[in-house]
Amino acid sequence: MTRTCLALQHLSFEDLGSLAPVLLSMGFDIVYRHAGVDDLSSEHAQAEWREADLVVVLGGPIGVYEAGRYPFIPDELARITERLESGKPLIGICLGAQLMAAANGQKVYPGPAKEIGYKPLKLTTAGHDSPLQALLDCGYEVLHWHGDTFDLPEGAKLLASTDLVTNQAFSMGPRVLGLQCHLEVVPDNMERWLIGHTAELTAAGIDVHQLRSDNLRVGEALLHCAQRTWLNWLKMAFAH
Known part of the structure; x- marks a missing residue:
């Protein structure tokens, strides 16, 4: 039986990346929808979110608290809330994880500084017992x-x-995963990120050359680790 992954994008170059080939290898069809373009309040959208076997909410450079500027955010929160209540598999990446937290009634707010670049995660005991151990x-x-x-x-x-x-990173049972970090980014797509986020990088004083160098150093190894992480999580999420 074919399964469907519904992916919600906020930027065209922030896609499923390393997750996509894993999904395809497991027989998923992938459908992209675009925040701010596709009407998430429509009956069609609500049905899509209910019926999708997996929903992935991807990242973007806006804040959950900016609904006054981006009026589609409440619709995103409504769909995510319904998805969480359904108990069906859901992944949130960066903004997606923040939206998941907000849908659970938690605060989302600016961090102490921009965190941009490659650095290690420190896994908790639960993290070591999770699919993230593949990293x-x-x-x-x-x-x-x-x-x-x-x-x-x-x-x-x-x-x-x-x-x-x-x-x-957090989990809510075996079927819900929230990630601030970007396991999905593939090495060949990094240049699009460097171009698309140039204003943010400049404002934050981030060294583009260092990011590019670190991508060359880490990218391929991270790609393989990320795909094992995705595979292990999907097997767990769809084993129940």
Whole structure:
């Protein structure tokens, strides 16, 4: 039986990346929808979110608290709330994880500083017992690209932290995963990120040359570790 993954994008170059081939290998069809373009309040959208076997909410450079500027955010929160209540598989990446926290009634707010670049995650005991343990072979070093953080949803398990941001990854049972970091980014797509986020990088004083160099150093190893992580999580999520 064919399964469907519904992926919600906020930027065209922030896609499923390393997750996509894993999904295709498991027989998923992938459908992209675009925040701010597709009407998430429509009956069609509500049905899509209910019927999809997996929903992935991807990242973007806006804040959950900016609904006054981006009026589609309440519709995103409504769909995510319904999805969480359904108990069906859900992944949130960066902004997606922040939206999941907000849908659980938690605060989302600017972090102490922009966290952009490659640095290791510090896994908790629960994290070592989770699919994130597959990141061992790349030293748990992943790409971070966010300015906001959030309070941990009630009942969630904290899986990973960094020195700057405590809530880097969480789970809510075997079918819900929230990630601040970007396991999905593939090495060949990094240049699009460097171009698309140039204003943010410049404002934050981030060294583009260092990001490019670190991508060459870490990217391939991280790609393989990330795909093992995705595969292990999907097997767990769809085993129940």
